[in-house]
Amino acid sequence: MTTTTARSAGFIKVVGIATFILGLVFAVGGIATWITVSSQLADEEITVSDDARWFAGDPVRGPLTAYAEADVINTHAMAATEGRTYAELGAEMSQVEPESEEHAELAAQRETVMTASFLRASLFTSVVAFGVAALVTGLGIVLALTGIAIRRLVHLTNQDASSTA
Template sequence: MSATTAKANPTGVAKPVRLIALLLMLAGLVMVAAGAVTWFTVQSQLADERITVSEDADWFAGDKIDGPLTAYSEAQVIEKHALEASKGKTYAELDREDPVRATVMNGSFLRASLFTSVVSFGIAAMAMGLGVVIALIGYALFLVARRLAAAPEPAV
C-alpha cells in the first residue's frame, strides 16, 4: 500500500459523519417531542381532575394542581393530614381493626398517585433536555461533516 492511499480521505469520512449527525438531530427532536407530549398529557390529566392544593399547604395553597410543584405540595399536605388522623402512625403501624387505617390507606394511595405524576414530569423534562443536548451534538457533527467535505484533498 502506498503512502497516498493510506492517508485519510476527508470527503469519504464526511458522508458517514453527516449521516450520524442527521440521525442524532432526528433522535434529539423525537425526544423533545416525546417529552413535551408526556408533560402536556400528564398536565392535562391532572387538570381534568379539578384538584386544588389544600388551604393549609406551605406552598401553592388554593392553586389548581396541574404541575409537578403543586402535585408535590398537595402530597405533603395529604401526608400531614393522614399523620394527624393516625396520631403519627403510618398505615403499616396501625392495627388492622383501627377505623383510621382506611383513611391513612387512601391518603397513601393519593400521595402515590401525585408522586407518580411528579416523577412523570421529571422524566418528561429530562427527555426534553437530553433531546436538546443530543440534537445540538448532532448539529455540531453536521458542521464538522461540512468542513470535512469542503476540505481539500491531501497532497500526494
C-alpha cells in the same frame, strides 16, 4: 478526497442527521408527555389544600403543585391517626379484640392512611413523569444540537480538505 475519506464523511453526515432527528423526536416526546400529564391532572380538578405549606388554593397542574398536595395529604393522614403509620395501626389492631370499638376505630384510621398513601403515590407518579419529561426534552435538545454540530464539523472538514487539495 479519497474514497475511504468520502465514505467516512458520508457516514458522519448520516450520524449527524440521525442524531439531530433523534433529538427532535426526544424533545417532542418530552414536551408531549409534560402536556399530557398536566392535562390529566387538570382534568381531575384537584386544588392544593388551603393549609398546604406551598401553593395553597392553586390548581394541581404541575410537579410543584402535585408535590405540595401530596405533602399536605400526608400531614392530614398523620393528624387523623395521631402520627401512626399503616403498619403501626395494623400492629395495634392485632392487639385488641377484633369486634371491639377500638378495633373498628383503628381499622377506620388504617383505611384513611391507606387511601392517603394511594393518593400520594399517584401524585408522586405525576411528579416523576414531569421529571422524566423534562429530562427527555433536555436530552433531545442536546442531541439535536450535537447533530447540528456534527454536520457542521463535517462541512468544515470538507472545506479544509478542498482548500488544501
